[in-house]
Amino acid sequence: MTVCEYRAGLEGIPATQSSISFVDGQRGILEYRGIPIEELAQRSHFLETAYLLIWGELPTQDELESFEHEIRYHRRLKYRIRDMMKCFPESGHPMDALQACAAALGLFYSRRALDDPAYIRAAVVRLLAKIPTMVAAFQLMRKGNDPVQPRDDLGYAANFLYMLNEREPDPFQSQIFDVSLMLHAEHTINASTFSAMVTASTLTDPYAVVASAVGTLAGPLHGGASEEVIEMLQAIGSVENVEPFLEDRLARKAKIMGFGHRVYKVKDPRATILQQLAEKLFEKYGRDDYYDIAVALEKAVEEKLGHKGIYPNVDFYSGLVYRKLGIPTDLFTPVFAISRTAGWLAHWKEQLGENRIFRPTQIYTGLHEAPYIPIAER
Numbered sequence: 001m002t003v004c005e006y007r008a009g010l011e012g013i014p015a016t017q018s019s020i021s022f023v024d025g026q027r028g029i030l031e032y033r034g035i036p037i038e039e040l041a042q043r044s045h046f047l048e049t050a051y052l053l054i055w056g057e058l059p060t061q062d063e064l065e066s067f068e069h070e071i072r073y074h075r076r077l078k079y080r081i082r083d084m085m086k087c088f089p090e091s092g093h094p095m096d097a098l099q100a101c102a103a104a105l106g107l108f109y110s111r112r113a114l115d116d117p118a119y120i121r122a123a124v125v126r127l128l129a130k131i132p133t134m135v136a137a138f139q140l141m142r143k144g145n146d147p148v149q150p151r152d153d154l155g156y157a158a159n160f161l162y163m164l165n166e167r168e169p170d171p172f173q174s175q176i177f178d179v180s181l182m183l184h185a186e187h188t189i190n191a192s193t194f195s196a197m198v199t200a201s202t203l204t205d206p207y208a209v210v211a212s213a214v215g216t217l218a219g220p221l222h223g224g225a226s227e228e229v230i231e232m233l234q235a236i237g238s239v240e241n242v243e244p245f246l247e248d249r250l251a252r253k254a255k256i257m258g259f260g261h262r263v264y265k266v267k268d269p270r271a272t273i274l275q276q277l278a279e280k281l282f283e284k285y286g287r288d289d290y291y292d293i294a295v296a297l298e299k300a301v302e303e304k305l306g307h308k309g310i311y312p313n314v315d316f317y318s319g320l321v322y323r324k325l326g327i328p329t330d331l332f333t334p335v336f337a338i339s340r341t342a343g344w345l346a347h348w349k350e351q352l353g354e355n356r357i358f359r360p361t362q363i364y365t366g367l368h369e370a371p372y373i374p375i376a377e378r
Helices: 037-043 046-055 061-072 079-086 094-108 117-141 156-165 171-183 191-200 206-217 225-236 239-252 269-285 289-308 314-324 329-353
Strands: 021-024 029-032
Touching: 029 037, 029 046, 029 269, 037 171, 037 269, 046 061, 046 117, 046 156, 046 171, 046 329, 061 117, 079 094, 079 117, 094 117, 094 206, 094 329, 117 156, 117 206, 117 329, 156 171, 171 269, 171 314, 171 329, 191 206, 191 329, 206 329, 225 239, 225 289, 225 314, 225 329, 239 289, 269 289, 269 314, 289 314, 314 329
Parallel strands: none
Antiparallel strands: 021 029
């Protein structure tokens, strides 16, 4: 057996072969099934992109209409799921609520037929359709209100904003949010996707796969970073405080949220598009003071750390977009999960096609032949 070099966090070690997405971190390239993210952001929409990721090709008009129809009519939650959510503490984090609800779906759709294309399609539809409803429902329930029912006449992005804010968004807001969902839909083998793949390799149901991924995404070093970016900008307070803040962080060797990426050594292409979306929102609905702080911080970090390949990542500008759309800060990561469910399901389906359970090895660093010491002598 060949012993591979140990690298903390499996950095740079391939975990699978995949045709779903491609990243070139040196040139700032991201492709979904070979199509540049910039082209998809300009010409596609989220459900079409989700179809592309999961089934490997762009749908025909009939295929897309059928897919959208199925999603639209599977948005509603079982009343027992809603009853369960009413028992959650209002102070609980929405990601914990989402993880519990995603796992609970497995109780209602327990038949497992992983070799049946119809089962796989039904699971994809249910998860893509119901995850947004769960996020919006918990937000209203924790405020003491009944959840807003989905509207069949609204598209995917518009319906979520409607359920969340209890009013129909204008088309421009819906379009901006839809593009944001596309940008977060997939990104090769990140922590949550790897978690999904490991869980999928055991041949458990897709609801457990997504619940596993949601739990991983919740961490502040992964999906939770967008929340901390807003908290950081709030703590800085003004453009004048950017330089002192950065100097303090560098002196303490503290992490600057929203900067740096394991793969990208240039500005994340998704951050570039999100910044453009933020500017469009500010132009139409008024400026956000945090944006000026963010731009000043990006410039300062680039001057001091750009030579080390530290630039804004996807989390840096996403929160500013979400804030302007009326999305509360602690829902940023659940919104990320709504989007990334498409990528998780794509990898779940790909894993099933050529499955082998993940069973890595380790380098043992402990003792050998250690004596047992009786409790009275310890």
